[in-house]
Amino acid sequence: MSIIENKTLVELHEGLRNKEFTSVELTKETFGRIHALEPKVEAFVTLNEEEALKQAAAADEKGYGEEASLQGLPIGIKDNIVTRDLLTTASSRMLEDFNPIYDAHVMELLKAEGAVNVGKLNMDEFAMGGSTETSYFKKTKNPWDLTKVPGGSSGGSAAAVASGEVLASLGSDTGGSIRQPASFTGIVGMKPTYGRISRYGLIAFASSLDQIGPFTRTVQDNALVLSAISGYDHRDSTSVPKEVPAYHKGLTGDIKGMRIALPNEYFAEGVDPEVQAAVLKAADQYREMGAIVEEVSLPHSKYGIPAYYIIASSEASSNLQRFDGIRYGHRSTDAETLEDLYVKSRSEGFGMEVKRRIMLGTFSLSSGYYDAYFKKAGQVRTLIKQDFAKVFENYDLILGPVTISAAFGLGAHSDDPIAMYMADLLTVPVNLAGLPAISVPAGFTNEGLPVGIQLIGNYFQEKTIYQAAYAFEQANDYYLRRPQL
Numbered sequence: 371m372s373i374i375e376n377k378t379l380v381e382l383h384e385g386l387r388n389k390e391f392t393s394v395e396l397t398k399e400t401f402g403r404i405h406a407l408e409p410k411v412e413a414f415v416t417l418n419e420e421e422a423l424k425q426a427a428a429a430d431e432k433g434y435g436e437e438a439s440l441q442g443l444p445i446g447i448k449d450n451i452v453t454r455d456l457l458t459t460a461s462s463r464m465l466e467d468f469n470p471i472y473d474a475h476v477m478e479l480l481k482a483e484g485a486v487n488v489g490k491l492n493m494d495e496f497a498m499g500g501s502t503e504t505s506y507f508k509k510t511k512n513p514w515d516l517t518k519v520p521g522g523s524s525g526g527s528a529a530a531v532a533s534g535e536v537l538a539s540l541g542s543d544t545g546g547s548i549r550q551p552a553s554f555t556g557i558v559g560m561k562p563t564y565g566r567i568s569r570y571g572l573i574a575f576a577s578s579l580d581q582i583g584p585f586t587r588t589v590q591d592n593a594l595v596l597s598a599i600s601g602y603d604h605r606d607s608t609s610v611p612k613e614v615p616a617y618h619k620g621l622t623g624d625i626k627g628m629r630i631a632l633p634n635e636y637f638a639e640g641v642d643p644e645v646q647a648a649v650l651k652a653a654d655q656y657r658e659m660g661a662i663v664e665e666v667s668l669p670h671s672k673y674g675i676p677a678y679y680i681i682a683s684s685e686a687s688s689n690l691q692r693f694d695g696i697r698y699g700h701r702s703t704d705a706e707t708l709e710d711l712y713v714k715s716r717s718e719g720f721g722m723e724v725k726r727r728i729m730l731g732t733f734s735l736s737s738g739y740y741d742a743y744f745k746k747a748g749q750v751r752t753l754i755k756q757d758f759a760k761v762f763e764n765y766d767l768i769l770g771p772v773t774i775s776a777a778f779g780l781g782a783h784s785d786d787p788i789a790m791y792m793a794d795l796l797t798v799p800v801n802l803a804g805l806p807a808i809s810v811p812a813g814f815t816n817e818g819l820p821v822g823i824q825l826i827g828n829y830f831q832e833k834t835i836y837q838a839a840y841a842f843e844q845a846n847d848y849y850l851r852r853p854q855l
Contacts, residue, residue, distance in 0.1 A: 373399050376850075379443055379537055379591040380618070386442050387434040393426035393442030397486050400444040404488070404535045410516060410855055412508045413530040415449050416457045417489040429484045438618060440598050441484030446530045446539035449490040450497055451582065452571040453477050456487070460573045461505035462495045464699045464719030474571020475603045476540060476582055483598050488536060492526030495721045496690065497544055497575045499523050500790050501783065502551075504723040509780060512555060513853040514819055518777040521551030524585070528555040531585045533855055538586045538595050542572055544579045545678055546772075546797025549809040549824060552585060553772035556811045556820030556848065558592045558839070559585050563830050564804030565610035568603030576685035577608075579678075579801045588849055589810065589840040593617035596832065615833055623841040626660035629765040630838070633668045636770035636796060645771045648812045648821045653769060655845055656838070663769065666761050670753040674799040677754070679727075679791060680734045680747035681802070686724075687731030693719060726787065755803045758826075766834055768826040771796050772809045776819035796824065806832050810839045811848035820848075 373391050374382070385391055401419055408414060422444065429442035447453060450460040452474045459465045473481065480487065494504040502510045502525025510525045512518040513533035520529040524541030528551030531539050541548045543561035552559025560583045567582045574580060584595035597618060602611040632653055637646050653663045695701040695715025702714035720728070734743040761768060774795055783790040800807045806829070809822040823842070827835040843849050 374403070374534070374537065377537070378588050379440070379586065379594055380438050382443055382537070383434070383438050387436065393429045393486060394423060396442065397422050397426040397444050397488070400488055400536060407533050407535050407855055410511065411513055411529050411533045411535065412510050413491055413526040413533065413535060414446070414489050415459060415461060415492050415507050415526070418456055418487050421456070422486050422488050425486045429486065432484060438594055439483055440480065440595065442486060443538070444486045444488045444536055445480065446488055446491045446527060446536040447477070448524050448527045448539070448541045449493055450542060450573040451476060451540060452573065453487065453490065456490065458490065458573070459507070460496050461493045461507055462719065462721065462724070463506045464693050466506070466700065468698060472571065475568035475605065476599045477571065479599050479601065485598070491530055491539055494523035494525070495724050496573065496686070497523040497542055497547055498686065498723050498727055500546070500550060500793050502526060503780065503784055504721055506721060511780070512777050513855055514556060515777070517779055518819065519554065519780055521554035521777065523547040525551050527585050528552055528557060528559065531557050531587060532853060534852065538584060538591060540582055540599070541585055542580055542582050543801065544575050544682060545801050546794045548583045548585065549772050549797050549807060549822070550794065552809040553822030554777040554820065556822070556851070557585055557587055558589055558808065558810055559583065560592050560596055560808045560832070561800065561806060562596060562600065562832055563806045565608050566600050566806070566830065566832070568601070568606040568609045570603050570605040574689040576682040577689065578685060579682060589836055589843045590618050590621055593621065593836045612830060617832055617836055621836060621840040623844050625656070625838050625841045628661040628767065628838060630656055630661050630663045631666040631761050631765040631768045632663055633666050633671070633768060633770055635668050635671045640774055640795070641771055642775040644815045645773065645775060645821055649769065649771050649823055652812050652823045652842060655842065656769070659841055659845065666765070668757045668761065668799070670750065670757050671799045673750045674754060674802060675791060675795055677747040677750040678794070678798040678802055679730065680743050681751065683727040683731035684734045684744050685731070687728045687735060690724070690728055695719070723787070751802045754799050758803045758805060762828040766827070767838055770824050770826070772822040772824040776815045776817070776821055800826055805829065806835060808835050808839050810842055813848060
């Protein structure tokens with residue numbers, strides 16, 4: 371009989387505490403599931419089987435306390451989060467043999483908690499992409515329909531949870547890279563407030579936008595993981611020294627009197643009618659539960675995409691300068707001069723999308739264009755932040771779609787970068803403003819593909835977001851449905 375089937379992290383912790391099974395048994399079953407499903411889903415880049423079983427045995431030996439924690443529970447890690455002595459590639463040829471000698475801050479916290487790291491999950495190369503198709507190693511599939519993308523850039527992290535290979539995973543979100551794959555695969559994905567979680571040990575894409583966050587099946591599980599990985603870290607100058615609440619406690623589903631804003635701009639042309647219908651249905655459900663839902667305007671959201679791609683690409687161009695074939699990373703073998711070495715190592719090591727963004731960013735930062743592009747994008751960012759601030763003066767949360775459509779077909783946007791970029795229309799403004807937001811399953815399209823809703827909160831209001839997300843989850847049964855693999 372399966373230990374994991376239809377269980378949550380909270381229930382598994384209870385089972386470990388009551389000695390119904392051990393972490394070693396749980397971990398062995400997890401790897402059994404991974405080996406069975408991986409040929410179809412292709413979510414993992416590297417497995418950590420031997421070490422994971424040692425971590426599980428250590429968790430069993432220690433014994434389990436009453437407080438819900440991640441001790442002894444298997445978790446998957448996105449491949450741009452540095453893990454000591456475990457290959458960390460950011461799904462790029464540039465780092466295909468990078469074996470770190472240190473842990474990211476979130477990994478230190480997970481180890482202290484006693485969680486079991488089962489392996490590293492596939493992603494878009496250096497987190498640049500929205501479909502996990504730019505990975506150097508493999509193309510991850512959507513468990514609901516293997517001809518569709520799982521979303522990106524944290525596609526492996528989302529697919530692994532949705533398929534049931536693991537019950538929780540970590541991803542990173544720069545412009546929607548947690549929320550969009552969570553929506554595409556019908557699970558819960560949280561992008562916390564910028565500064566809530568340390569970025570130390572996260573391979574940088576765009577430093578002012580990147581944030582680590584969790585994927586799980588249920589809202590309560592998500593809150594449990596977020597509590598475990600949040601907190602101040604002196605090694606990250608953007609980390610905020612703010613107390614970490616026990617997010618998973620006190621989720622009652624009571625949202626009477628909560629004020630929820632519904633922006634007109636999120637229902638503009640280009641957003642699929644089925645997605646719009648799911649959001650409007652959710653808005654009605656919230657009204658039935660006693661919340662006040664009213665329409666508002668976020669007028670500058672429409673400029674989010676151009677501002678984001680200038681800022682993100684400019685920061686990427688700076689951050690990726692370090693990969694030059696000299697100290698670490700891929701080194702070309704047929705270079706004759708130093709300049710040759712730089713050019714060939716970078717040309718061979720980086721994929722097409724990464725090169726495109728480096729070029730775009732370098733151009734935006736170049737003399738004569740800086741004011742027209744980078745500076746202007748920064749000003750637009752301020753306007754977007756002000757829009758949100760104005761809404762949050764009167765409302766607790768903002769409700770909207772996560773994506774403009776359900777999951778699209780593998781290869782559908784591969785030759786059209788603009789279509790790929792536009793797919794992030796509804797997630798990008800949240801990153802530009804540094805706000806927390808969650809994607810929660812909200813139904814299915816006629817094709818049977820998952821659709822999510824996005825709940826956006828004010829700074830450090832993750833607790834409020836979880837409360838509203840939990841109420842919605844419990845009012846529906848979407849989280850109980852599973853893909854048939």
